[in-house]
Amino acid sequence: MDRVDLLPPPADAVAHRADAYAAAPLLNSLLREVAERLPEPGDRPVYRLPGGRLLRVRGERRPAEPEVRTAGGWRRVNHTELVKLVAEELTRHTGLSNHDLPAEMLDSRDAVAALLAARDRATAPGDPYLRSEQCLVTGHPHHPAPKARGGGPVAAWLPYAPEAHARFPLVLLGLREDAVVEEGDTAALDALGDAPPGYRLLPAHPWQLDLVSCAAAFEDGRLIRLGTTPFDVWPTAAIRTVYAPANDLFLKFSLDVRITNDIRRLWRHDLLKLRRTDEAVASAFAASPGGAVWLSDRGYRTAGFAFEELAVLVRDGLRDHVRPGATPLLAAALVEGFEGSPLDTLEDPAAWWEAYLRAVVPPVLAAFADHGVVLEAHLQNTLVAVTDDGMPVQALFRDAEGVKLLADVPRAQGWERLVYCLVVNHLWEIAAALAERRPGFEPWPAARRELARHDLPEIRALLTSPTLPGKTNLLLRWTGADGAAARYLPLPNPLAGA
Structure with a gap:
């Protein structure tokens, strides 16, 4: 804030x-x-x-x-x-x-x-990357209760809160081999510790274990406790996703807690389509313009008797993806503000903004136009790598769970979702933060120019429409709509008058 x-x-x-x-x-x-x-x-x-x-x-x-x-x-x-x-x-x-x-x-x-x-x-x-992930005290700027933690006691969740600069070891479980369910590349999990014969390693978030009951599985030996990791992990802005710098690895867990609109569980239907979705996005980014990167959700491992509750997802780390000499920063942190933010020291907002647009916009539009991939390119799913002087040079995107494929949804619906995530949730907020820091700076002409460079049939309508779709988080929650639902109301389109 x-x-x-x-x-x-x-x-x-x-x-x-x-x-x-x-x-x-x-x-x-x-x-x-x-x-x-x-x-x-x-x-x-x-x-x-x-x-x-x-x-x-x-x-x-x-x-x-x-x-x-x-x-x-x-x-x-x-x-x-x-x-x-x-x-x-x-x-x-x-x-x-x-x-x-x-x-x-x-x-x-x-x-x-x-x-x-x-x-x-x-x-x-x-x-600075970890500082950016852990700075979101306000959180989602258009949600009625962005920091609610399920109503539980503070002592239950504060030790794992990124905003409190938490760091902690993961719990290591042994999962009996006949109960293992996995798909994709999960080899990184086996490197976290040693499991006895007949068992596979299954890391768990400490808060995750506090929220579910696995007493029967511990009693009959399907699960055994193996201690904790010899290193700490850092919770990221997503709370249930942690980063292990020593291993350069992201792990995403299930948490049976409502955070913003959803219960943050790794749902079975999302896990079962994970490989198809991730492979489609990875294929799109193999030819992505501007050196943009997809942080792949490589695979998952869980227990057959607690498929969603004990699931853990393995995601690419950063070191092999970020340009040499550049520092990744969470896009949402640029809106929130944190120590070391390039927005606090930039000398030329126009040059910085144009570089930001060049890094972020082309890969999202190319994935849609050329590969039928609808990225959920909102602020919390986007990292922007900057040089020592703070100039953006690369975008990194994450979270296959939020991706849609045009093979599965109508093109108009996919485009509306893309416009909301990229333009309304993302670019609009960055633009407003820039304009607030530099009174008189007008960010929308540059955004319009960048979008106009791309040959999509929807672009002309985007640049001339009087409105953009704004997600109604307050009304969705008040009316008890499904957490994955999206209803939009028209917002004045700043691109049209730019």
């Missing part, structure tokens, strides 16, 4: 900051999805809510200090009051009640408070 410049006395500092961090994405969701902006004069945008109430905020990209209009003037609302207001307005707007989501909103705020307190005590990693 943007730096909060109104700090109360030290005793209340964490609570005040937590309110501000938690309010920003909730306000973004409310204002985007159900509010009407009014042409009111003044330096604070004013919005009409579905019930007729007026709400004004400070700021645009990360709205703050919400106030409601009363008979006596504008009255400030704190985070708890804001949650109540959102619940009332959504009930009016949808005709539906929802008791779970307001609790998640409050849980998200309390989680932020715990994260801020922990960050104040922790030492950030020296590696």
